[in-house]
Amino acid sequence: MITTISNSRLTASIKHAGAELFSIKDNQNKEYIWEGNPDFWGKHSPVLFPIVGTLKNNTYTINGKEYQLPRHGFARDMEFELTEKTENKAIFSLQSSDETLKKYPFAFELQLIYTLNENALEIAYNVINKSDEKMPFSIGAHPAIALPENFENYAFEFEKEEILKYYLLENDLISNQTKILETKNNLVPLNYELFKNDALIFKALESNSLTILESSKPYIKVDFEDFPSLGIWTKENAPFVCIEPWLGYSDTLENSGDLYKKEGILILDENKTFTSKFSITIL
Template identity: 50%
Template sequence: MIVTISNSQLSATISTLGAELISLVKNNKNYIWQVDETYWNKTSPVLFPIVGRLKNDSFTYNGNSYQLPRHGFARNMEFSFEKRSDSQVIFELNETEESKVNYPFDFKLFLAYTLMNNELVIEYFVRNQSDDELLFSIGAHPAFAIEGNFENHSLQFNNSDIFETNHLENESFNDKRTLVETENNTIQLNYSLFDKDALVFKHLKSNEVNLKYQDKNILKVNFDNFPYLGIWTKQNAPFLCIEPWSGLADNGNHNGNLEDKEGINHLPAGEDFLRAIRIEVLE
């Protein structure tokens, strides 16, 4: 089912399958890319309860072994929803007997989509429903439509940073890092940046990034309190993913224990976790 919210400036559509953002429209222009399976079959999947790929697609917890696919299962599950107003909808997902076969935790996952003026605010809320700590990762993966020449686009960050990307090899980190060339905290885009998968930044001071076409601001993504940021596209694809993460793919040397996973969140029993991204349309 597709749910629509709107205000005087924007409208957004979200699917109950995966609580996935399908469109974000202003003045008849959609800022979310439309699926072309030649390149990719998603628009903005929710990454939960892991981000990226586990080593051997598995983890161990309390002496037992479990299997999880890349980015977890939430993106392929049907969410329930409550439309609070014309401009807000809240989606909910709970553990099931099926999910506990591969992820032995009790949880509630809420996603709230709220339009405020020219912004879409997406809140990621996790509640630990169990008597033990909840171990999880969560991340955003919105794909923004790129019109015109990809290389005329750039990403401008709001702080002076060392833009050191962490290399992925077969979707696992390999401890190699390189500096991405920047000028005035701006990365000029070209497809060769993604020859070895995503750019992954672990230690940014920035919490906002503008997507620009030449000197024109298109949109801004605020990712305050997300410790990691991924940037990704496919060769010649007309989209760019800006991905705030609270979690990471495994390192190739990881021992497999979920408790020891880099970037994993340890949420105590009965407690809540909240993060939000803000997508501001600037045109």
């Protein structure tokens, strides 16, 4: 099933499967989200929950008991329920179940709230701990922005001038090796060589937003003030780039496996709600 919301400027469409955004079009019918061609990558904008990235051996422990979770968790592969819909807003819900409890032993509700406001789409996450113990979790976004021109015609402009230190992956885990993303006049010109070692992983940034320039003109802006970490990723010759606001990231090589002690993890008290949001603005 698909739900569509709209205003005078934009139309956004969301699949109930994974509550996944798969289209943002302007009133000229121009598409801004990657089409999901499986020759490159068959997704559009999956939600990452209850982990972001990869666990060591895809395994973790809670109170000494071992569990397994796939990369980026399970929410992106599950059917969400549409619980509220207006012309420019839609709320989707995923509740814990016998199936999820086998992988993640906590009662929870995950809500995704999509709201169109003028030329921006806001995506909010509510994580509700319905269990009787503290709940460790991560959550993140993975929107793929369509780049219709040649990849080299695009550049990143971070909100603030800063040293852009990113971590390299080793077998999908965060290594201790870092590099600096070079800027030119505060811009990062795009080329596929940047991604030869997979995603660029920023554990912490001063910038709260990133603007993609197309042929030196502002194209799309992603605001992520609530998210301290960021991933940026594409595949060789793919006409998209993913700007991924994260709360959490893959295990480090030294990780113990205890989810409560995982670097970057969030701990939510019993019967509490955690809220975060980011936005995609068409420029």
